[in-house]
Amino acid sequence: xxxxxxxxxxxxxxxxxxxxxxxxxxxxxxxxxxxxxxxxxxxxxxxxxxxxxxxxxxxxxxxxxxxxxxxxxxxxxxxxxxxxxxxxxxxxxxxxxxxxxxxxxxxxxxxxxxxxxxxxxxxxxxxxxxxxxxxxxxxxxxxxxxxxxxxxxxxxxxxxxxxxxxxxxxxxxxxxxxxxxxxxxxxxxxxxxxxxxxxxxxxxxxxxxxxxxxxxxxxxxxxxxxxxxxxxxxxxxxxxxxxxxxxxxxxxxxxxxxxxxxxxxxxxxxxxxxxxxxxxxxxxxxxxxxxxxxxxxxxxxxxxxxxxxxxxxxxxxxxxxxxxxxxxxxxxxxxxxxxxxxxxxxxxxxxxxxxxxxxxxxxxxxxxxxxxxxxxxxxxxxxxxxxxxxxxxxxxxxxxxxxxxxxxxxxxxxxxxxxxxxxx
Amino acid sequence: xxxxxxxxxxxxxxxxxxxxxxxxxxxxxxxxxxxxxxxxxxxxxxxxxxxxxxxxxxxxxxxxxxxxxxxxxxxxxxxxxxxxxxxxxxxxxxxxxxxxxxxxxxxxxxxxxxxxxxxxxxxxxxxxxxxxxxxxxxxxxxxxxxxxxxxxxxxxxxxxxxxxxxxxxxxxxxxxxxxxxxxxxxxxxxxxxxxxxxxxxxxxxxxxxxxxxxxxxxxxxxxxxxxxxxxxxxxxxxxxxxxxxxxxxxxxxxxxxxxxxxxxxxxxxxxxxxxxxxxxxxxxxxxxxxxxxxxxxxxxxxxxxxxxxxxxxxxxxxxxxxxxxxxxxxxxxxxxxxxxxxxxxxxxxxxxxxxxxxxxxxxxxxxxxxxxxxxxxxxxxxxxxxxxxxxxxxxxxxxxxxxxxxxxxxxxxxxxxxxxxxxx
Numbered sequence: 001x002x003x004x005x006x007x008x009x010x011x012x013x014x015x016x017x018x019x020x021x022x023x024x025x026x027x028x029x030x031x032x033x034x035x036x037x038x039x040x041x042x043x044x045x046x047x048x049x050x051x052x053x054x055x056x057x058x059x060x061x062x063x064x065x066x067x068x069x070x071x072x073x074x075x076x077x078x079x080x081x082x083x084x085x086x087x088x089x090x091x092x093x094x095x096x097x098x099x100x101x102x103x104x105x106x107x108x109x110x111x112x113x114x115x116x117x118x119x120x121x122x123x124x125x126x127x128x129x130x131x132x133x134x135x136x137x138x139x140x141x142x143x144x145x146x147x148x149x150x151x152x153x154x155x156x157x158x159x160x161x162x163x164x165x166x167x168x169x170x171x172x173x174x175x176x177x178x179x180x181x182x183x184x185x186x187x188x189x190x191x192x193x194x195x196x197x198x199x200x201x202x203x204x205x206x207x208x209x210x211x212x213x214x215x216x217x218x219x220x221x222x223x224x225x226x227x228x229x230x231x232x233x234x235x236x237x238x239x240x241x242x243x244x245x246x247x248x249x250x251x252x253x254x255x256x257x258x259x260x261x262x263x264x265x266x267x268x269x270x271x272x273x274x275x276x277x278x279x280x281x282x283x284x285x286x287x288x289x290x291x292x293x294x295x296x297x298x299x300x301x302x303x304x305x306x307x308x309x310x311x312x313x314x315x316x317x318x319x320x321x322x323x324x325x326x327x328x329x330x331x332x333x334x335x336x337x338x339x340x341x342x343x344x345x346x347x348x349x350x351x352x353x354x355x356x357x358x359x360x361x362x363x364x365x366x367x368x369x370x371x372x373x374x375x376x377x378x379x380x381x382x383x384x385x386x387x388x389x390x391x392x393x394x395x396x397x398x399x400x401x402x403x404x405x406x407x408x409x410x411x412x413x414x415x416x417x418x419x420x421x422x423x424x
Numbered sequence: 425x426x427x428x429x430x431x432x433x434x435x436x437x438x439x440x441x442x443x444x445x446x447x448x449x450x451x452x453x454x455x456x457x458x459x460x461x462x463x464x465x466x467x468x469x470x471x472x473x474x475x476x477x478x479x480x481x482x483x484x485x486x487x488x489x490x491x492x493x494x495x496x497x498x499x500x501x502x503x504x505x506x507x508x509x510x511x512x513x514x515x516x517x518x519x520x521x522x523x524x525x526x527x528x529x530x531x532x533x534x535x536x537x538x539x540x541x542x543x544x545x546x547x548x549x550x551x552x553x554x555x556x557x558x559x560x561x562x563x564x565x566x567x568x569x570x571x572x573x574x575x576x577x578x579x580x581x582x583x584x585x586x587x588x589x590x591x592x593x594x595x596x597x598x599x600x601x602x603x604x605x606x607x608x609x610x611x612x613x614x615x616x617x618x619x620x621x622x623x624x625x626x627x628x629x630x631x632x633x634x635x636x637x638x639x640x641x642x643x644x645x646x647x648x649x650x651x652x653x654x655x656x657x658x659x660x661x662x663x664x665x666x667x668x669x670x671x672x673x674x675x676x677x678x679x680x681x682x683x684x685x686x687x688x689x690x691x692x693x694x695x696x697x698x699x700x701x702x703x704x705x706x707x708x709x710x711x712x713x714x715x716x717x718x719x720x721x722x723x724x725x726x727x728x729x730x731x732x733x734x735x736x737x738x739x740x741x742x743x744x745x746x747x748x749x750x751x752x753x754x755x756x757x758x759x760x761x762x763x764x765x766x767x768x769x770x771x772x773x774x775x776x777x778x779x780x781x782x783x784x785x786x787x788x789x790x791x792x793x794x795x796x797x798x799x800x801x802x803x804x805x806x807x808x809x810x811x812x813x814x815x816x817x818x819x820x821x822x823x824x825x826x827x828x829x830x831x832x833x834x835x836x837x838x839x840x841x842x843x844x845x846x847x848x
Contacts, residue, residue: 222776223611264685350646350647
């Protein structure tokens with residue numbers, strides 16, 4: 001196993017948490033002053049670790065291992081949601097930074113190196129996984145030009161304001177980057193409730209998001225007999241409870257669904273609601289199950305349309321296909337956990353991550369450390385220090401295994417067992 | 425039957441609809457310029473009809489029959505909801521105006537007269553039934569001082585601006601006002617769907633309004649397993665569908681209930697709702713049924729509290745007791761309808777009216793004319809001209825019967841059969 005400096009990692013995490021500190025958490029949305037300052041701090045830490053550190057034209061902080069012919073890319077993100085937690089993606093970036101240092105200490109002259117990246121705006125203040133999309137060439141100039149915050153500010157203007165306007169973009173290099181590894185907090189309660197040390201991520205779940213519209217008729221709630229009402233709210237309530245049953249039947253044991261947004265109009269106590277709106281999303285790792293849930297959803301919309309005199313229709317509000325992690329890399333995490341005397345489970349990630357974007361192009365894998373009470377995206381987010389230390393040892397162990405596997409016996413770089421050569 | 429001038433009534437209604445005309449409807453909220461101008465117009469029409477017309481300190485327009493010792497009070501209101509309809513309460517005021525004229529034509533020297541009133545702000549732009557509350561002495565100075573619009577403007581300031589600040593208040597006079605009669609549009613679809621000419625109102629329904637709070641826990645909608653969620657929105661949906669069944673069981677054939685306001689927080693597609701809020705109201709004419717529905721409501725709250733890990737609690741958001749109309753006066757409407765060759769049904773009013781306030785002090789009754797498609801409080805509100813003409817004949821017929829009944833054979837005023845002497 002690679003020898004890591006656990007105290008240094010805790011010190012780096014705490015230093016990083018000082019940028020945008022907010023109560024017990026961190027407020028560091030993409031391209032805020034705090035985020036930009038944290039990026040420059042990280043670039044200097046990369047330099048100190050012997051990497052060539054740059055901030056590219058989209059805000060990605062990239063540390064390139066000089067002299068390496070082929071590398072394992074480690075990373076995550078250092079931006080946060082508003083009033084978020086201190087670990088989230090920062091944990092994976094600082095774990096990666098320590099692996100860089102440990103690998104250079106252990107194998108200073110190896111042609112196989114460790115590159116490190118902190119992707120910009122993973123949280124989607126502007127666009128989810130903005131930095132990793134750009135890195136993988138999955139973002140057109142037209143798309144980039146169109147990106148604005150909810151308040152209408154253009155991303156290009158903000159990038160120019162941050163002094164990033166004319167910088168080159170760092171891109172994924174299939175010849176160089178042999179694999180991508182990312183550590184992250186779990187953001188859910190499963191590791192804690194199952195009393196397991198780490199999660200080896202099997203894949204990032206796919207998602208379907210739909211908005212359902214209910215159109216009835218607004219009426220006086222005192223003078224309109226129940227039998228003649230076309231009550232959009234009551235139709236929504238019945239739809240939502242019915243759909244939950246249908247999704248439970250169609251889904252698998254790890255399927256999740258949510259009714260996150262509900263609107264009822266006109267919204268007066270004494271007016272029968274004439275219109276209502278429900279946002280439904282559901283997720284699973286299996287493409288088959290996602291399709292089955294989607295079919296159940298559309299069947300429920302069809303069966304509900306017209307009931308109670310209320311028209312029911314729907315539009316898609318986005319979808320993501322499930323993304324499997326690389327089995328060879330997953331095995332390295334499992335082996336490193338066993339070597340460290342730690343327990344692990346294989347589990348899907350219910351949340352999106354930069355690894356989802358990278359996995360479309362190179363072998364990628366993720367490892368979760370436990371989140372206390374499953375909290376994240378909140379100032380209460382935290383992980384026990386022992387879990388951070390143990391997670392670091394396992395992450396470094398897995399990275400070391402993969403780096404050794406890549407290391408040529410003949411002086412040339414080998415190719416990871418699981419590599420899939422797809423054009424970015 | 426009293427001989428009425430139907431064309432004059434239609435002309436008066438159309439003239440009144442010119443104040444605050446908005447598309448096919450009327451925008452004449454209480455104490456707007458249009459409302460104040462309409463009130464002065466009405467006062468002058470009262471003068472022309474031989475009444476002593478005044479606008480009092482709360483904005484009530486009152487026409488007093490000179491020389492009469494005892495009267496039947498007719499009225500309704502001429503204010504509207506924002507962008508409302510042209511008839512609503514205006515119909516009842518103009519019907520009353522024509523009965524004043526017809527009675528004076530028919531019995532010019534009778535000691536029994538007809539007084540007319542247009543109450544201020546029945547619609548509650550400032551306070552529901554403001555004018556009739558004031559008229560009945562049911563509004564304290566402290567209450568009056570506290571009345572403001574949603575934007576914070578004080579009623580007393582608006583009254584001063586309208587030049588009403590130092591005027592006397594007109595009050596209900598139990599010695600003078602023997603009965604109160606009000607015509608109004610139905611504001612519901614029942615007369616049209618049952619193909620009935622008029623509705624004789626049995627009473628104004630009582631109402632209970634409750635806000636129900638659901639407190640769970642906000643969580644990431646991708647990473648939190650279904651089994652560990654405390655989803656306030658799903659708890660609300662199940663509560664609402666269950667409560668509808670319980671209210672149906674507890675209620676009577678005319679009971680109504682409504683879920684008019686729904687809020688779900690934080691309101692993001694990918695966050696499990698941690699809080700939700702539902703406003704429930706239900707109405708019935710029977711105090712027994714209202715109490716039974718209220719018991720079913722509280723039992724459902726109790727049974728739901730804690731299910732799905734969601735705490736359920738409730739606070740009252742107001743209540744009104746049912747108000748019965750006077751049976752003797754109802755009989756006059758039924759007899760007048762029969763005499764006119766018209767059909768009628770006895771029905772509760774699901775909406776509040778000034779008659780509800782008056783009925784606490786003197787015998788009161790109401791009559792409904794049909795609303796096309798049951799529409800009201802909207803610019804689409806309308807009533808077929810034939811229904812207005814027929815409604816007028818029946819209203820005048822009933823008023824004539826009651827006036828004749830009051831008329832003394834010995835030269836002194838009699839007392840209405842149904843009078844209840846309560847202090848205002």
